[in-house]
Amino acid sequence: MDKLLEVKDLKVSFHTYAGEVQSVRGVEFYINKGESLAIVGESGCGKSVTAKTIMGLINSSGEIKKNSEILYKGKNILDYTEKEWQNYRGSDCSIVFQDALAALNPTMNIGNQIIEKIIAHKKISKEEAKEEAIELLKLVGILNADKRIKQYPHEFSGGMRQRVMIAIAIACNPKILIADEPTTALDVTIQADIIELIKDLQEKFNMSLIIITHDLGIVADVAKKIVVMYAGKVVESGTNYDIFYNPKHPYTKALLEAVPRLDLDDKRELCAIDGTIPSMINTPIGCSFSSRCKNCMVICENQAPPKFEFNQNHYVECWLYHPILQESNKEDDM
Ligand SMILES: Nc1ncnc2c1ncn2[C@@H]1O[C@H](COP(=O)(O)OP(=O)(O)O)[C@@H](O)[C@H]1O
Ligand SMILES: [Mg+2]
Numbered sequence: 607m608d609k610l611l612e613v614k615d616l617k618v619s620f621h622t623y624a625g626e627v628q629s630v631r632g633v634e635f636y637i638n639k640g641e642s643l644a645i646v647g648e649s650g651c652g653k654s655v656t657a658k659t660i661m662g663l664i665n666s667s668g669e670i671k672k673n674s675e676i677l678y679k680g681k682n683i684l685d686y687t688e689k690e691w692q693n694y695r696g697s698d699c700s701i702v703f704q705d706a707l708a709a710l711n712p713t714m715n716i717g718n719q720i721i722e723k724i725i726a727h728k729k730i731s732k733e734e735a736k737e738e739a740i741e742l743l744k745l746v747g748i749l750n751a752d753k754r755i756k757q758y759p760h761e762f763s764g765g766m767r768q769r770v771m772i773a774i775a776i777a778c779n780p781k782i783l784i785a786d787e788p789t790t791a792l793d794v795t796i797q798a799d800i801i802e803l804i805k806d807l808q809e810k811f812n813m814s815l816i817i818i819t820h821d822l823g824i825v826a827d828v829a830k831k832i833v834v835m836y837a838g839k840v841v842e843s844g845t846n847y848d849i850f851y852n853p854k855h856p857y858t859k860a861l862l863e864a865v866p867r868l869d870l871d872d873k874r875e876l877c878a879i880d881g882t883i884p885s886m887i888n889t890p891i892g893c894s895f896s897s898r899c900k901n902c903m904v905i906c907e908n909q910a911p912p913k914f915e916f917n918q919n920h921y922v923e924c925w926l927y928h929p930i931l932q933e934s935n936k937e938d939d940m
Pocket of ligand 2: 653654655786787
């Protein structure tokens with residue numbers, strides 16, 4: 607299958623008074639047409655910076671390092687002109703952010719916000735765009751769409767506002783939808799509805815979906831592939847089966863332990879992972895997770911681990927899977 611979007615050796619830094627913040631340090635993944643992929647990791651791991659780079663939204667304070675590539679249909683979008691970015695944003699790739707209230711214009715009714723988006727990309731009249739806007743609102747589950755179209759963002763609940771954001775994001779039939787923590791700001795009770803909506807729309811329109819979250823629990827049924835990020839790097843990547851049933855990286859295992867389990871009735875403390883992510887200015891020379899890792903060895907603190915592959919889709923960056931160690935473990939078992 608053809609890769610629709612491929613991120614290759616993506617490195618993004620911000621230059622601040624305190625020094626160079628290395629937010630993204632060599633991220634790689636790809637997504638096929640119609641496929642869904644999740645990027646998972648704690649806050650501060652570089653997930654949003656990765657998403658913003660794919661959308662061309664890194665402003666001048668950010669530096670995308672040379673040799674970074676983001677191939678869309680085989681062409682490096684990092685070489686796009688401003689005009690090409692404008693065409694790409696919305697009709698090829700669209701994003702839904704966590705905070706719909708901040709993303710919407712408070713002084714314009716939502717109908718006009720959707721119409722504006724449609725007209726920017728399609729050559730149709732305002733009347734036709736209005737019809738489309740009403741259809742879109744119905745599609746994302748907003749009742750009385752023909753009346754609600756005249757309302758302003760503050761007149762909607764958090765969940766409904768996120769539905770409006772999703773309507774705007776899919777208004778121009780993007781091939782790729784990025785949802786960056788789409789439910790984090792919402793009440794737990796409606797999180798599942800929004801995830802369900804995103805999943806339904808993705809299937810209905812055969813879009814590729816990149817869903818970003820700090821909570822592995824919400825992507826189990828949604829994403830076919832999972833990319834686990836830690837401190838600006840991909841530490842493990844695999845199918846959802848690989849990640850949920852055969853996790854390899856100690857960080858992935860810790861993230862899984864942090865997912866609330868409905869099948870356990872004892873009120874066990876949720877296992878939040880001890881410690882915090884390292885400074886992204888003075889990044890560790892060894893494995894970034896070594897300071898928090900239960901399995902940390904001497905080499906982990908001194909040398910960054912290479913990539914070890916388990917199958918074509920499943921790989922991990924962790925010294926535990928060095929062949930020599932694997933051999934000696936086998937001997938120990940004998
Ligand atoms: N505009 C910016 N200027 C400086 N540092 C930034 C900027 N944007 C993000 N960062 C830093 O980059 C790192 C990754 O951020 P982000 O991608 O937002 O994390 P995540 O989405 O995984 O929570 C963080 O350390 C954050 O502080
Ligand atoms: Mg983020």
